[in-house]
Amino acid sequence: MEYEISLATTMAISVLFALSLNMITGFCGQISLGHAAFLGVGAYTSGILAKAGVPFLLTLPLAMLLAGALGVIVGFASLRVRADFLAITTMGVGFLFVGIVRQQDVLGAEMGISAIPDTDMSKLAFMLFAVAMAAATAVLSAYVRRCWMGRVFAAIAEDEDTVRVMGIDVPSFKLTAFALGTALAGLAGGLYAQHLKFIAPDSFGFIESITVLSMVVVGGIGSVIGVTVSAAVLSVLPSWFQVIGDYKLLVYGGLLFLMMRFSPGGMAALVTRVFHPDRWGAK
Amino acid sequence: MSALLSVGAVTVLFDGVTALSDVSFDVNQGELLGLIGPNGAGKTTLLRVITGVVRQTSGTVLLDGRSLDGLPTHLRIRRGLALSQQIVTPFCGMSVIDNVALAAGAKKTASPVKALFHTRRERELKIGGELLARLGIESQANESPEIQPMGILKRLELARSLALVLRLLLLDEPLAGLNSKEARLLADTITEINRGGTTIVLIEHNLGEVLRVCHRLVVLDNGEKIAEGEPETVMNDATVRAAYLGTGAAAQAGERHAAA
Numbered sequence: 312m313e314y315e316i317s318l319a320t321t322m323a324i325s326v327l328f329a330l331s332l333n334m335i336t337g338f339c340g341q342i343s344l345g346h347a348a349f350l351g352v353g354a355y356t357s358g359i360l361a362k363a364g365v366p367f368l369l370t371l372p373l374a375m376l377l378a379g380a381l382g383v384i385v386g387f388a389s390l391r392v393r394a395d396f397l398a399i400t401t402m403g404v405g406f407l408f409v410g411i412v413r414q415q416d417v418l419g420a421e422m423g424i425s426a427i428p429d430t431d432m433s434k435l436a437f438m439l440f441a442v443a444m445a446a447a448t449a450v451l452s453a454y455v456r457r458c459w460m461g462r463v464f465a466a467i468a469e470d471e472d473t474v475r476v477m478g479i480d481v482p483s484f485k486l487t488a489f490a491l492g493t494a495l496a497g498l499a500g501g502l503y504a505q506h507l508k509f510i511a512p513d514s515f516g517f518i519e520s521i522t523v524l525s526m527v528v529v530g531g532i533g534s535v536i537g538v539t540v541s542a543a544v545l546s547v548l549p550s551w552f553q554v555i556g557d558y559k560l561l562v563y564g565g566l567l568f569l570m571m572r573f574s575p576g577g578m579a580a581l582v583t584r585v586f587h588p589d590r591w592g593a594k
Numbered sequence: 595m596s597a598l599l600s601v602g603a604v605t606v607l608f609d610g611v612t613a614l615s616d617v618s619f620d621v622n623q624g625e626l627l628g629l630i631g632p633n634g635a636g637k638t639t640l641l642r643v644i645t646g647v648v649r650q651t652s653g654t655v656l657l658d659g660r661s662l663d664g665l666p667t668h669l670r671i672r673r674g675l676a677l678s679q680q681i682v683t684p685f686c687g688m689s690v691i692d693n694v695a696l697a698a699g700a701k702k703t704a705s706p707v708k709a710l711f712h713t714r715r716e717r718e719l720k721i722g723g724e725l726l727a728r729l730g731i732e733s734q735a736n737e738s739p740e741i742q743p744m745g746i747l748k749r750l751e752l753a754r755s756l757a758l759v760l761r762l763l764l765l766d767e768p769l770a771g772l773n774s775k776e777a778r779l780l781a782d783t784i785t786e787i788n789r790g791g792t793t794i795v796l797i798e799h800n801l802g803e804v805l806r807v808c809h810r811l812v813v814l815d816n817g818e819k820i821a822e823g824e825p826e827t828v829m830n831d832a833t834v835r836a837a838y839l840g841t842g843a844a845a846q847a848g849e850r851h852a853a854a
């Protein structure tokens with residue numbers, strides 16, 4: 312039972328993390344190859360504060376705040392550069408994060424941070440809490456998509472110059488997408504640190520960024536249900552098949568490539584194509 | 595009549611190429627002004643300067659006596675400008691009516707916070723439906739723009755700009771790609787919009803329709819203003835005739851005129 316609970320917790324955290332990237336890349340069309348850095352910011356913030364005696368639940372809003380603030384700063388880069396360059400910039404941010412954390416003794420350097428104190432929740436209660444957070448994020452995502460902000464995001468993803476000519480303040484909408492998405496990644500990071508009790512720089516590197524991006528793309532960029540299902544499935548594969556864990560970058564990178572090449576709308580588009588061939592939009 | 599828009603000595607250089615050179619003119623309140631000239635004359639660039647998509651090298655643009663210089667595009671649009679572009683730019687991920695409804699939601703998209711707390715759009719869909727009907731493309735409302743012919747897309751582009759809260763409508767070749775009957779109908783619609791109180795700047799190669807609907811013309815050639823005034827007078831101007839004959843645009847325009 313312990314194993315199943317742990318697995319369900321991992322799935323919930325991955326779903327939350329993938330939905331957080333979906334807000335930026337799926338909804339607003341801003342590619343990120345360094346999203347794991349924000350998972351890391353959340354994990355380190357929550358882990359360090361918890362070790363300093365701050366109650367776990369209180370560390371979460373702080374983790375979100377710090378990750379979101381750094382997200383806005385990176386978001387400023389998206390205002391200046393075009394899509395292909397944004398990929399490079401965010402990748403750079405990812406490497407920068409790992410590089411800085413490795414050098415800082417206060418952050419545990421290479422050794423990372425271990426013995427993060429327990430909460431007063433049981434393993435089961437913590438799993439349910441993580442699931443509740445992931446569910447809340449899914450509900451928020453579904454809401455964002457059908458409110459006016461989601462409509463503007465979708466238009467920005469398609470053609471931001473035209474959105475400007477429609478009188479819409481594109482920069483502030485993009486920054487909002489980054490703030491929301493990175494703050495939610497920070498929340499996922501807080502849960503991650505508490506779940507594993509141990510964090511190290513390598514858990515938040517390029518491989519993790521590619522993994523989460525492949526979850527979003529496989530699920531179907533922008534589709535809340537698609538991304539939820541694909542993150543849940545892809546996150547448990549490494550624990551079932553050792554070989555996937557060993558060749559993560561190859562497997563997830565390959566998956567990412569295949570999806571982009573053969574079904575840019577992800578599984579969501581495939582499902583739509585099979586069941587509603589008359590409908591023109593995958594979303 | 596007072597000037598709604600004032601273009602003052604605007605010059606635009608694109609890495610050494612002079613796209614506009616010291617162009618000045620006024621657009622009066624309530625007027626339908628034709629902006630004509632051969633291909634490459636700088637007409638589109640001028641509209642881009644007015645909307646702030648392109649920054650002028652020198653010169654100024656005033657709306658209602660207030661400078662627009664330095665203002666980002668979206669704020670200029672919110673002051674009452676609307677642009678219908680020469681190269682149509684529909685959002686293909688949404689339906690035809692959703693395109694128009696998005697523009698009609700200007701109040702709800704004024705800031706991310708407002709946009710986050712509004713979901714309903716009955717009002718915007720109603721406006722969208724009315725505009726599509728006005729332009730005769732209501733039967734395409736729920737289709738994707740992706741599959742529409744140019745004639746429909748041109749009208750969608752116009753419908754979307756009409757959905758904005760607007761005082762000055764900038765139209766860049768709205769009749770291009772339409773057959774002569776469609777062009778005449780759309781030119782009539784443009785006249786109606788103008789009679790409804792909207793000031794319009796119309797760029798158009800279809801000289802037949804331009805002469806039929808415009809109150810006044812400004813002519814650009816090679817980035818310079820070469821004439822301005824009553825349509826008849828301007829068209830009889832020797833410089834204007836020479837500019838047109840030099841490029842083959844006149845032949846093209848004449849053909850279209852003959853077809854109409």
Ligand SMILES: Nc1ncnc2c1ncn2[C@@H]1O[C@H](COP(=O)(O)OP(=O)(O)O)[C@@H](O)[C@H]1O
Nearest residue numbers: 608611613631632633634635636637638639640
């Ligand atoms: N972004 C740009 N960069 C460089 N040159 C440009 C750019 N836009 C327009 N031009 C040049 O400026 C001139 C005017 O173009 P344009 O305004 O499109 O003319 P028109 O709309 O009257 O046909 C042309 O010579 C064109 O090649």
Ligand SMILES: [Mg+2]
Nearest residue numbers: 637638639680
């Ligand atoms: Mg042009």
